[in-house]
Amino acid sequence: MSHFVLIDGNSVANRAFYALPLLSTSAGLHTNAVLGFTTMLLKVLEEMKPTHIMVAFDAGKVVFRHSEYAEYKGGRSKTPPELSEQFPLIRELLDAFSIKRFELEGYEADDIIGTLTKQADEQAWKTTVITGDKDMLQLVSEHVSVALTRKGVSEIELYTPQEIHEKYGLKPLQIIDLKGLMGDSSDNIPGVPGVGEKTALKLLHEYGSVEQVLENIDKVSGKKLQENLRENVDKANMSKALATILREAPVELDVQDTGFEGYDGVPVSEFFKKMEFKSLLSKIKVAQPADGSGQADAKPFSFEMISEENKVAYESKLTSPMALYIEMDGENYHHAPFLGIGLAAEDTVMFVPWDVAKEWKVLCEWLADPAKEKWVFDGKRDTVGIAWHDLAIKGISFDVYLASYLLNATESNPTLDSIAAQYAQTRVLSDEEVYGKGAKRLVPEMDVLSEHVAHKAAAIWQSVPVLREQLAENEMEKLLGELEAPLSMVLALMEKQGVKVNSERLVQMGEDLDKKLAGLTDQIYELAGGAFNINSPKQLGEILFDRLSLPVLKKTKTGPSTSADVLEKLAPYHPIIDAILTFRQLGKLRSTYIEGLTKEIHTKTSKVHTLYNQATTATGRLSSTDPNLQNIPIRMEEGRKIREAFIPSEDGWYMLAADYSQIELRILAHISQDENLIDAFQKGMDIHTRTAMDVFGVSEEEVTSLMRRQAKAVNFGIVYGISDYGLSQNLNITRKEAGDFIERYFDVFSGVKRWMDEIVQQAKADGYVTTLLNRRRYLPDIRSSNFNLRSFAERTAMNTPIQGTAADVIKLAMICMQEAIEEKGLASRMLLQVHDELVFEVPENELEVMRKLVPEVMESALSLNVPLKADVSDGRTWYDAK
DNA sequence: GTGATCACGCAC
DNA sequence: GGCGTACGTGATCACG
Numbered sequence: 001m002s003h004f005v006l007i008d009g010n011s012v013a014n015r016a017f018y019a020l021p022l023l024s025t026s027a028g029l030h031t032n033a034v035l036g037f038t039t040m041l042l043k044v045l046e047e048m049k050p051t052h053i054m055v056a057f058d059a060g061k062v063v064f065r066h067s068e069y070a071e072y073k074g075g076r077s078k079t080p081p082e083l084s085e086q087f088p089l090i091r092e093l094l095d096a097f098s099i100k101r102f103e104l105e106g107y108e109a110d111d112i113i114g115t116l117t118k119q120a121d122e123q124a125w126k127t128t129v130i131t132g133d134k135d136m137l138q139l140v141s142e143h144v145s146v147a148l149t150r151k152g153v154s155e156i157e158l159y160t161p162q163e164i165h166e167k168y169g170l171k172p173l174q175i176i177d178l179k180g181l182m183g184d185s186s187d188n189i190p191g192v193p194g195v196g197e198k199t200a201l202k203l204l205h206e207y208g209s210v211e212q213v214l215e216n217i218d219k220v221s222g223k224k225l226q227e228n229l230r231e232n233v234d235k236a237n238m239s240k241a242l243a244t245i246l247r248e249a250p251v252e253l254d255v256q257d258t259g260f261e262g263y264d265g266v267p268v269s270e271f272f273k274k275m276e277f278k279s280l281l282s283k284i285k286v287a288q289p290a291d292g293s294g295q296a297d298a299k300p301f302s303f304e305m306i307s308e309e310n311k312v313a314y315e316s317k318l319t320s321p322m323a324l325y326i327e328m329d330g331e332n333y334h335h336a337p338f339l340g341i342g343l344a345a346e347d348t349v350m351f352v353p354w355d356v357a358k359e360w361k362v363l364c365e366w367l368a369d370p371a372k373e374k375w376v377f378d379g380k381r382d383t384v385g386i387a388w389h390d391l392a393i394k395g396i397s398f399d400v401y402l403a404s405y406l407l408n409a410t411e412s413n414p415t416l417d418s419i420a421a422q423y424a425q426t427r428v429l430s431d432e433e434v435y436g437k438g439a440k441r442l443v444p445e446m447d448v449l450s451e452h453v454a455h456k457a458a459a460i461w462q463s464v465p466v467l468r469e470q471l472a473e474n475e476m477e478k479l480l481g482e483l484e485a486p487l488s489m490v491l492a493l494m495e496k497q498g499v500k501v502n503s504e505r506l507v508q509m510g511e512d513l514d515k516k517l518a519g520l521t522d523q524i525y526e527l528a529g530g531a532f533n534i535n536s537p538k539q540l541g542e543i544l545f546d547r548l549s550l551p552v553l554k555k556t557k558t559g560p561s562t563s564a565d566v567l568e569k570l571a572p573y574h575p576i577i578d579a580i581l582t583f584r585q586l587g588k589l590r591s592t593y594i595e596g597l598t599k600e601i602h603t604k605t606s607k608v609h610t611l612y613n614q615a616t617t618a619t620g621r622l623s624s625t626d627p628n629l630q631n632i633p634i635r636m637e638e639g640r641k642i643r644e645a646f647i648p649s650e651d652g653w654y655m656l657a658a659d660y661s662q663i664e665l666r667i668l669a670h671i672s673q674d675e676n677l678i679d680a681f682q683k684g685m686d687i688h689t690r691t692a693m694d695v696f697g698v699s700e701e702e703v704t705s706l707m708r709r710q711a712k713a714v715n716f717g718i719v720y721g722i723s724d725y726g727l728s729q730n731l732n733i734t735r736k737e738a739g740d741f742i743e744r745y746f747d748v749f750s751g752v753k754r755w756m757d758e759i760v761q762q763a764k765a766d767g768y769v770t771t772l773l774n775r776r777r778y779l780p781d782i783r784s785s786n787f788n789l790r791s792f793a794e795r796t797a798m799n800t801p802i803q804g805t806a807a808d809v810i811k812l813a814m815i816c817m818q819e820a821i822e823e824k825g826l827a828s829r830m831l832l833q834v835h836d837e838l839v840f841e842v843p844e845n846e847l848e849v850m851r852k853l854v855p856e857v858m859e860s861a862l863s864l865n866v867p868l869k870a871d872v873s874d875g876r877t878w879y880d881a882k
Numbered sequence: 883g884t885g886a887t888c889a890c891g892c893a894c
Numbered sequence: 895g896g897c898g899t900a901c902g903t904g905a906t907c908a909c910g
Contacts, residue, residue, distance in 0.1 A: 798898090
């Protein structure tokens, strides 16, 4: 039987481009859209076994719809050059596969496909359209299916009339009416204001078409909705016209000419070599039979449901390695109830409900056996979660969560459904699809739940080999195996251990704050001449700028700014300002740190158990949530007092804190090789004073405190990727003055300047930058023609190697530190990491050892050409460890 | 009521 | 038009 496949070339290329990191060949040729397109194509050839295939592209500038609606496509940003340059490569790809491609001056790919499917339909050909554009669903008919690419391009979702009916309750042609009512911002189709998908579907279920809806406006429920429809009759009609795909384009192509009988492996592998698609090369068969005889279709998904009764029969299936996924009800694994366990290997997929799992001795022993290799998604979550059930997991040998983060750190917090879509054949539903979200979240019935979890385990199993291959290509195996993976187990211990909080102390501080805030509130109302919500920037703005007529110094999108830096400048004008600043400061302490922290104290342990996120930041730093223990106040004394509430969990113990001194500037000295900066650190000088001496050309004694403060700001700016504007804001000086400072800095530290220029050039060539340990960050905007986007990417190119390497270093130190504690049999425990600081709780008899050991380990974590320095201190509370 | 977004402020 | 990386809170607004 014949099967005609039509591919919407522009749509698929676009999807691929935005879904994949901006890969490039060693020659600097961008290839991510080509790679995505190829992956999709191979999948289609294998799964659909087309006898006829064709790819349609947009052509020419004048799209016939323009004459009807001038703004059509106005909302679309111009195709980035990084993508445009890949279209010729995609054409080359299709030629290598001997696949026909087609374009028609003045017409979009949609219209060509619309016309061809009509022809195919008339001849009753089985036809499938591949696209990322939902509009195309209108082409679906008895003979024509539409396959939509999902998140990325590796997954496709097939729509027949049945599926459209199930999903929308509509006939395929009504998709046009749907768009007519709800519009489509990506195509700049306006639709009717206030009508989204929900409303549009409701109206269509009732009336059937845009025309019918408009004829029956009076019967429509909802006053506002009626009004919107009445006022936008023209818009609705025009939107419908815009969404309608032309099916009568002057296409001169005989479907019979698109015959496909498999591809020749030789030109294809030539092309792959040119593109440096190493992992795809192995998949190419030299002769590919078109009918797919002998090659069975992918097996339908199935899994075993384990119960009390049948579990014994599956004991032998607990093999090594095996994929493991623990399903929990909720994000916070310190509290989340367990629902069940999914397990998968080559020919087994199982789901074990938690009630069964926890009583299944053989499974629990398998989990705790370090010799049984487990492949997981977020092993820290599994490890900590199961520890709360007094069980253990050992032998985690691959974590797809961490691997996926390393491959693309910009897509923060990878989810298993997106990993599966990128690296596996099994489709995994997002948790939101299964559970619903927000208030409507609900644990589904067992049949839905078990299948979902089974899919997760299967997807982990399938992803591991692909991820391993890609890590190897990027030379990141060590970064994962020797840094991130071991670190995740150290973090697991720290999170489970938790930090003891003195809640009485917090309550007492809260009461003090309440009193002070009440007094300030009265004072502010008095000065303002009436009560208002001081916490509302809007209301505050009205008081300050309308009623009190203070000058507006800065504006936000929504009105005059009331931020602290503005208020400080307004302070001389009116006594209310100081009161507001104090109110803000104390209010922040009360809401975020007293109340916020108190909410997070675990009832069983009286401790806070934070969640360290190891896959969130673009630079490689950790982040901390629930509570965030990485932004506890320290700069202002009132806030710093919060730290008094963080205490050791054992009587008589101490808190010990150690922080790296100037780690980022030391790293800059190392990677830039700037002689002056290296000299400063080797002599052990105060770096800001030294900077002031060099920039202002004075001796050490002549450096005033203002000079040092300014030099310090310049150093910060250097680390963050400097701009004259940013520095001027920070120092409250003019842009010109800031520019002069920077120029003088670069005169003295010319090695830094050289490195900054080089790293930007390198980023432009590669499309990414790396840290010392080969962590990678892609910078898709580095060659953008938009000045802002490009400047931002350039600053990022300068900042990420510095900040990211600092993150690498402290992560190494943490692993070494935990090893040292275990090796020496110390009772001390690592509790917190705050980017350049580690906090421990230490029994009195280990104080001396730890005071020496911690800085030693931190300073020797990585050897640079300047020394690393760590300062240590201790006390009864975190506050006292200063 | 719920959810998303904004302004603001805290840390390194 | 703008210095890097995070997260949490309260206000506000759109939505149902």
